[in-house]
Amino acid sequence: TQLLEQSPQFLSIQEGENLTVYCNSSSVFSSLQWYRQEPGEGPVLLVTVVTGGEVKKLKRLTFQFGDARKDSSLHITAAQPGDTGLYLCAGNFGNEKLTFGTGTRLTIIP
Amino acid sequence: DAGITQSPRHKVTETGTPVTLRCHQTENHRYMYWYRQDPGHGLRLIHYSYGVKDTDKGEVSDGYSVSRSKTEDFLLTLESATSSQTSVYFCAIQMEFYSPLHFGNGTRLTVT
Numbered sequence: 001t002q003l004l005e006q007s008p009q010f011l012s013i014q015e016g017e018n019l020t021v022y023c024n025s026s027s028v029f030s031s032l033q034w035y036r037q038e039p040g041e042g043p044v045l046l047v048t049v050v051t052g053g054e055v056k057k058l059k060r061l062t063f064q065f066g067d068a069r070k071d072s073s074l075h076i077t078a079a080q081p082g083d084t085g086l087y088l089c090a091g092n093f094g095n096e097k098l099t100f101g102t103g104t105r106l107t108i109i110p
Numbered sequence: 111d112a113g114i115t116q117s118p119r120h121k122v123t124e125t126g127t128p129v130t131l132r133c134h135q136t137e138n139h140r141y142m143y144w145y146r147q148d149p150g151h152g153l154r155l156i157h158y159s160y161g162v163k164d165t166d167k168g169e170v171s172d173g174y175s176v177s178r179s180k181t182e183d184f185l186l187t188l189e190s191a192t193s194s195q196t197s198v199y200f201c202a203i204q205m206e207f208y209s210p211l212h213f214g215n216g217t218r219l220t221v222t
Contacts, residue, residue: 030208033210033211042215043153043211044213045212048210088152090211100153101152102151
């Protein structure tokens with residue numbers, strides 16, 4: 001089983017601040033997805049990245065896929081309380097099924 | 111929301127009893143998955159299905175079995191529940207192999 005490491009594990013910041021969370025692996029991803037999960041619900045897809053160096057933006061969220069396709073980052077600008085949740089990265093390695101990271105639990109303090 | 115329903119949403123059961131969790135989809139997606147989510151472990155794959163009567167084991171399949179007799183239903187059975195199976199269980203569906211997963215809202219299972 002491939003290992004995805006997410007950091008930090010927990011992050012608590014004030015509303016309006018910026019933040020970055022990371023997803024790393026020692027192996028090359030075929031593709032990588034980011035999900036957000038709110039309490040009592042299942043994860044919901046935010047974005048899929050496939051190409052090394054790819055950058056995707058979703059309003060205040062910017063997703064970057066590393067050039068070597070072994071890492072990814074999620075940057076949130078001017079965080080809002082609605083951004084609170086568990087952020088999960090998940091990667092495909094070759095033809096294997098998705099492997100999930102352990103997540104970053106983000107709390108935005110109003 | 112993708113049409114995926116898990117039942118029950120909550121269940122408390124005693125050690126040694128059988129338990130079946132149900133996942134029902136209305137999307138006609140080919141792939142269906144059962145995950146468990148535990149603090150510090152993230153989402154771990156229990157079993158998955160790539161079609162009717164076609165299932166395979168995930169990384170934490172011991173103590174679990176599955177069945178898929180219809181496209182829309184994927185059942186997860188704990189033959190004899192143990193306290194280590196206390197967890198939140200998520201079902202997910204997927205149209206094609208590299209497509210995004212759509213998750214249900216989970217079943218919280220407590221084994222006493």
